[in-house]
Amino acid sequence: MIPSKRLVASYIFDWIVIIAIAALGGGVNNITPNYRPFSLLDLSISFPYVEKEKIPTWLLIVAGLVIPGVIIFLVCLIFVPGPVVSKRTSKALIWRRKFWEWNTGWMGLGMSVATAFMLTQCMKQLFGKPRPDLLSRCNPNVDAVSTHRLGGDGMGLSPLWELVGATICQQADKGIFNDGFRSFPSGHSSFSWAGLLYLTLFLCSKFAIAIPFLPPRPYTTDTPVFEPSPNPTHSILPTHHQNPTTKTPSASPPASVPLRNQAAAPPAYTLVIALIPICAAIYICSTRYSDFRHHGFDILFGSFIGVVCAYFSFRWYHLPIRRGAGWSWGVRSRERAWGVGVGVTGYVGAEGWGSKDREGGGLENGREEAV
Incomplete structure (x- = not known):
């Protein structure tokens, strides 16, 4: 073809x-960020500047993008299309499905981390919020507070209890100085959740790791009913109740399977597959707090951006986890x-x-x- x-x-x-x-x-x-005014007596921005971060940017990229990409590739290469495929299926069709799942898996991952990265970087420049270690980066000229005063009503308490501008800083390294005003939101948090939560959703989809779910079945006269298999080792499959000799529907009422037998919980060990990427994202977020790079709300909001981007990107290219049998659209x-015009139902x-x-x-x- x-x-x-x-x-x-x-x-x-x-x-x-x-x-x-x-x-x-x-x-x-x-782009140079917005410089939000600050006070030299603000203890929330007086933490020390840590030069060696626990998770530097290159390691963040490896953990949030490279490793998920490699895992997605290996899963598609080894496990796709799965045991439901007939042995008579041609190798060409099998490799086509492998390539398609690999491509959509990477496209979703790329959309997730790219969108989270773009949103985070734009917000950092717009808000210009000081980092917890801003004063250490700034090296302010304490004797020139009155010259750089921008606001504040604390002169009766202390001459330093004023809002000053970034011009009071004496930091010669513009990279360190500008980065001190990029606290909100946390880029490490958004990027790690965008990549690692997407990986969790991908793995849960491929290996059916989900809370048992019963999809709605609207009533129709052609809806098959469920019959228990005479052999308990066989799976329960939908079938029409038929007379084995005449091959026509029987007049006797069909048997049905209780709700509790129409779904089952996955093995508990499969939760490890889902939790490892999430735990890694949590650890990366924690390092931004312990390294004095972000305030708590910065980390929470960055995580929120990553979670939303991961879920959106996954659903953009993949069926729902509990109803998609592990496939992408x-x-x-x-x-x-x-593109489609008005009145067309889909693509x-x-x-x-x-x-x-x-x-x-x-x-x-x-x-x-x-x-």
């Missing part, structure tokens, strides 16, 4: 957009790859994802679903 160039180009453009979002965040980081249709269509001159392959003949 010859893939549609139009469709392939639309997903290449997805990658371009994701990279552009990350580049925007990196570009914004070079299918490909867009060829004709709807770049899939009957024509599949092959090129126009080869209508026989792909989704339209149902082989892709079998993979």
Whole structure:
């Protein structure tokens, strides 16, 4: 089958957009932040400046992006498409599914960390909140408080109890100085949660790690009922109640399976798979507090950004964990790859994802679903 160039180009453009979002965040980081006024007697910004961070930026990238990317690749390479695939399925279809799950897994990860990075960097520059170690970075000229005074009503208590501007600082290193006004929100927190929570959601999806869930089943006359298998080792599958000799529906009332037997909890050890990335994100956040880089609220809000970006990006490319059987969404249709008009229900269509001159392959003949 010859893939549609139009469709392939639309997903290449997805990658371009994701990279552009990350580049925007990196570009914004070079802008001088807003300098919020501060007081020289403010104890919340008087912590010492720690030169060696527990989690430097390069290690954050490894933990929040590189390691999740490697794990996603290995899971797709080894476990996809899973044991439900027929042994007669061609190798080409199997490798197509592996590549598709790998691509969507990486696109979701890229969107998550890129969006969190861009939002965090923009907010840092806009708010200009002092870090807990600002005074150590600033090296203020204490004798010139009156010259740099911007506000405050504390002169009756102390001449230093004033709001002063950043011009009072004598720090020669502009990098250290400007970074002192980028406390809100925490970039380490948002980035780590964006990458590591996304990894947790991905692993939970692939290995069905979720609280048992019963999807709603609207009543129809064609809805199959559940019958207990005569062999307890066999799984319970939906089937129509039929007479084994006539192959027609029986007049006797069909058997049903109790609700408690329609779902089961995963093995408890699988929680370790889900919790390790989360625990790593929590540890990274804690280092920003112990290294005096962020206030508590900065870390909480940065974590919130990362959590929202991770969930949004996962659901953008993947089915719900409890109802998706570990799969990502299918490909867009060829004709709807770049957008749809008013009144069109979605981005899939009957024509599949092959090129126009080869209508026989792909989704339209149902082989892709079998993979």
